[in-house]
Amino acid sequence: MRTPRTFLNLASCAALWAVALAPGTLPARADKPPRPNILYVMSDDHAAHAIGAYGSRLAKLNPTPVIDTLARDGILLTNVFCTNSICVPSRATIMTGQYSHVNGAIDLGGRLAGEHHYLAIEMRRAGYQTAMIGKWHLHDEPNFDYYKVLPGQGKYFDPTFHEKGRGDWPRNTVQMKGHSSDCITDSTLAWLASRDRSRPFFLMHHFKAPHDMFENAPRYEGYLADVEIPEPENLYRQERFGSIATRGDHDELLPFIGTSIGRRHAFRNYARNWARDASLSDDQARHQAYQTYLKRYLRCVKGVDDNLKRILDLLKSEGVLDDTVICYTGDQGMMLGEHDYQDKRWMYQESHRMPFLVRYPRAIKPATRSDAIIENTDFAPMLLDFAGAATPAQMQGRSFRPILETAKEPPDWKQAAYYRYWMHLAHHWNPAHIGIRTKQYKLIFYYGCDTQGQNRTPPGWELYDLRKDPHEVVNLYDDPACRQTVIELKKKLAELRAANGDTDEKYPAVKAIIDEFWDYDDKARAKAVEISHDYARRCRERQAGRDKTPRDKTPRDKAGRDGRVKPAAGDWIQAAASDAPLKEYKGLPEVSRDAAYRVSHPGPGAFNLDNAFLTSGRDGREKPHAFHSDQADQPYVVLKLAAPAAVRYVKIVNRRNGFQDRAKGLTLWLSSDAKDWQKAWQADAVQDEWTVDLGREIPCAYIKLGLPARGTLHLYKITAFGKTVAGS
Template sequence: MKQLTFAFLYPLTGMAALASLASCTEEKEAAKQYNIVYIMTDDHTAQMMSCYGNHLIETPNLDRIANDGVIFTNSFVANSLSGPSRACMLTGKHSHANGFTDNTTCVFDGSQQTMPKLLQQAGYQTALIGKWHLISLPTGFDHWEIVPEQGDYYNPDFINMDNDTIRKERYITNLITDMSIDWMENQRDKNKPFCIFIHHKAIHRNWLPELKYLSLYEDKTFPLPDNFYDDYEGRPAAAAQEMNILKDMDIIYDNKMDRADKETPLKERYESYVGRLSPEDRKVYDAFYEPIIEDFYKKNPKGKELAEWKYQRYMRDYSKVVKSLDDNVGRVLDYLKEKGLLDNTLVVYTSDQGFYMGEHGWFDKRFMYEESMHTPLIMHLPKDFKAKGEIPQMVQNIDYAPTFLDLAGAPIPEDIQGVSLLPLLKGEKPADWRKSLYYHFYEFPAEHMVKRHYGVRTERYKLIHFYNDIDEWELYDLQEDPTEMHNLYGKPGYEKITEDLKAELVKLQTQYQDPIEEKLKQQQKN
C-alpha cells in the first residue's frame, strides 16, 4: 500500500522510480555520516587547561567538551613542532614518511594523499580556516582561508583561494571563529556532511592578548615549577638548548618591555606586530603596558629576580590569550547546539604539541620530554558513541587521519601509519592496543637549538637518542621520575630495561620504515 501511495503522489515509473528510491536511500546513508569540527591551536599545553586537573587558570568551555565527552590522558605527538605536527595529522604518517620533517627546510607536498582529500572522496565538504604553516597552499579543501606563515594577532592578513591577501580588522581568534561559523551557516552545502578545520594562531609566541583582557591575571602570582632552576646535570642536550626563560626570552618581543632607548634582537619584529593596531587601540595597549615598563626599568631586576619576573609576565600573557581562545571554543559549541548539529558531530580539540610553562626553566617545545611530547586531546562525541570520561590508552597525532576516515565510513589506506581511535570512542578496550610510541625531531641547527633526537615511550619508560653533532642516550622512569630529571642510562640495574627499550625502538623504526639507524651507521663508516 505504501508503494501505491508513493507512486500516486510521485507518478514515476520504471527506471525513474528506481532512481528516486535509490536517491532517497543515498540521502539516508549520507545522513548517517557524522560531521567533524576539528579545532586545533598552536602551542597550547595541557598544563593550561583546567579539565586536565591543572587549575593555574580556568577553561570552562574546553571543560564543556571534556565533561560531556572524553579526555585522552595519554595523547602525544610524533614530532613536537608546528609544521611537522600538522603534516602528521593530515597524512596519518610520521615525518619521514610525509616528507615534512622541519620548518626550516621543507615544503609540504600537497599532491600527496591526505585525509581531507579522502574525506572529499567519501562525499564530505571540507574547509580550513586559520593557520596552515606548511609553506605550500592547502589542497584537499573545498574552501580555505589561511594566515600567512604565523599570522598576526591584531588586524591580521588572510590569504584566500584566489591567492589574494586581505587584511581583516579585529583580534585573530575572534576572526577565525567568525569565519568558521559563517562557512558552516552560509557557505557549505547543507545536504552533505562536512569537516571543518578551525586552526587558531593562539596560543603561539609572543602571546599578544585581546585588548579587553589586558588586565586579566595581573593580580595572580603563578607558582614556579619545582624544576624551574634545573641545572641539566647528566643531560648535555638539555643544557645546550636556547629556550631558557632567563637567558633566551626576549625582554621586548616576549615580555613587551619596549622603550625607545632599549634594543633587543627582536625589537623590530615586536613593533611591527603591535603597529598593526589602530591608533585608538594602540593608546589602550600603551596605557596598560607603560606603567609596567616604567616600573621594570626602575627596579632593573637581575639573576633569579629577573627570571621569576619574566616567568610571571609570560604566564599572564599566555593565560590571557588562552582566555580568548576558550571564549571562542564556547561560541562554536553554542552554534552547533543552536543549529541541532551536536548530536551528529564529532568535535575535536587539540594542539599541535605541548609547551613548557617554566618546567626545566623553559618556554617553547621540541624535546621528547613529557611537556612538549604530550598534547591535549578532548572530544565531544556524537550521541551514538558510548565512551565517557578519561581514555588512558596511548594515542598519537598520526591517529587523527584514520579516525576521521573511519568515522566517515571511508576506507583507510594501508600506508597510513596511525590507527583509528573509533574503538576507544565506542567504549571498547582493545587488548591489542599499542604499547609504545615513536618520536623523531629533526630541526637542528635552528631556533632554540634543540638537538636532533628520536626515541621510544612506553607506559612507564622513555628512551631517547640525541644524534647528529652529539651521541647521547637518556633513559627515564616516568613512574618514579615524572619530571624527567634523572637520566638512568648506563646506571647499574637498568641494563635489561635499556636492552628491551632499544629492541622496541628498532621494532618501531622497522614498522614505520624510518631509516635513521642505517644512516647513522653509514655516517660512522664514512
C-alpha cells in the same frame, strides 16, 4: 601498523587519486546512513597542562572552562603524542597519517603538495563538504572545498588570509580587522551559516594562538594581572636532569642548549625581554620572566576558549551540536617553564604530549578518560572512521575510534610512541634526537647533528621512569638497576624505527653517528666529551665575538660530498657538492649549482648553516633560515657562480610564514667582478616566489639580491638558469 612496503607502493593508486583531487568530482554516498558532522579544532602550541581538565598546576586558574566542557561531556585522552613536535611537521602528519620522514615535512621548510592532503581528499570522497579555516602552515594551496587560511604563521592583529574563490593562489588574499582568534572564528561562523545543510561537513578550525609573540586581544589585558602564576617545581635547579647532550660534560653546555626563561641561555632567553633589571638575582629574573610569559600565554588561551564557545553556541542553536563529533587539540605541546625551557621541540612531556578531547554524545560516554598511547599519525584514520571511510593504504596510523567509544584499548593496540626531532640547533638550540615513550618509561637519544652529520653536539642518552618521576627530573640511564630496561627499550626503539621506515638511508652521515653511539661504550662516551667541550668552545668564541657562528670545524672529505657548509676565503660560504641532476627551466640548465655565497649582515649563528641545497639543492626542501641577515641598511646576499655564465632566468623563493613583506622592493643585480653592478630587476609586489625573466642571456659571474632600504633580508632559495660561458 603498516610497514614501509605498504605505503611506498602507490603507483597502482595513481588513477584513482587523480579523480579524487578535484573538488566535487565524487558525489555523496547515498547508500550510507546519516553520518555526523566533524569539527576538528586545533590551537597552536596549546599544551595539555594549560587546560583545566588535565588537572595540572594551572588548573586552579580555570583557564579553559569551555574546553573543559568537552571533557565533562565526552572523553579526555592523557597519552596523545606528537611524533615531531614542531608546527609544519605535526600538521603534515595530521593531514597525511604519516611520519615526517615519509611525508617529507621534517622541518619548518617542509611542503605538502595538494595531492598529499589525504585527509581532505578522503573526506571529500566520503561525501563530506570540506573546509579549512585558520592557520594552515603547509605552504601549498589547501585541497579543501573551501579554505580561508593565514599565510604561513600569519599575524595576530588585522591578519591577511588566502581565501578560496578570490582568484588564483597565492594572490587570493583578503584582510580582516581585529585579533586573529576572533577573525578565524568569524570566518568559521560565516562558513557554517552558508554551508550545504543536505551534506555532513568536515571542518578544520585552526587558531593561531597561543603561538609565541603571545599577542592577546585588548579585552584580556587585565586577565590574571594580579595573580601569581604557580611555578613548575623543575623551573629552578635539577641536579640529575638531562645528560651530556643537554648539559655538557660538566654543565658547560647549559648556556648554549635549550632557550630559557631565565638568564641561563646566552643567546635567547625571556629574561632579556621581561626581566631587564640588572639588580635582580638570577632566580628573581627567572621568576619575573616566567610570570610575564605565562600571563601572556594564558591570555591568548583565554581568547581561544571564549571563541570556541561561539562555535558551540552556533551548533547548539542549529540543533546539530549532538550530531557533531567535536575534537579539540593542539598541534603539539609547549614548555611552560619546565626545566627552564621555552617553546616546544623537546621529547619531554610538556612538549611531546598533545591535548585531545572529544565530544560526541551519540557514541562517546561523558566524563570518560583513556591513557591509551596515541600518536598524531592516528588522527586522520580516526576522523575518517567517523566519516564511514576506510584508512588509505599509504597512511601509517590507525583509527582509535574504538578507544573513544569504549575508553578501552583493543588487545593489539600499540604500547609505545615513536619520536624524532630533526631541526638540529634551529631557533631554540635543541639538539636533534629520537626516542620511545611507553606508559612507564621514556628513552631519549640525542644524536646531535644536522641531516648532513655536521654542526655536532655531544650524543647522549636519557631514561625517565614516568610513574616514579612524572616531571622527568632524574635521568636513570646510567643507573645499574635500570640496565635491563635500557636494553629492552633500545631494542623496541630500533624495532619502531625499522617498522616506520625511519632508518636514515637518505642520511648516511646521520646513520653512522647513530650507529657509533648506540651502545654508548667508554670509547663513545670519551668522544662525546670531546664534542661537548669543542662545541662549548665554539659557542664561547661566538659569545665573545671572535666567531660569527659555532660552526663545526670537521674537515670535508676529499670528495666534498658530506653536506658540509663552511666559510671559504673572504667570508664566502661554500655549499657542499651535489650529485643531483641539474634542473632545467625552459631548456636552460641551472648555473647556480655549487655557487658560494656571502650575506652582508649575517644573522644569528643558527642561520646560514647547512645550506647545501640553497643554490639548487641536493635536497628538495627549502630551509626556513636561508640567506638570513640581521636588520641592516640595504642588506644583501651575493652568489659567486662556480663558473661565469650567461643568465636568463632567476627563481627566487621568498620567506613565508607571515614574513613575506620583508622582501618589499627586492632587487637583483649582476656583475662580472663583484665591483660594477648592473641592476637587472626589482620586485613590484611582494610574492611567495618570483621567476625573473631577464629578457636575454646576460653574462655574469656574480648575482646579488638585496633590499633598497633598511630591513631584514630573508629568502629561502635562489636558482639561476642559463648557459656556462665558453672557455670558463
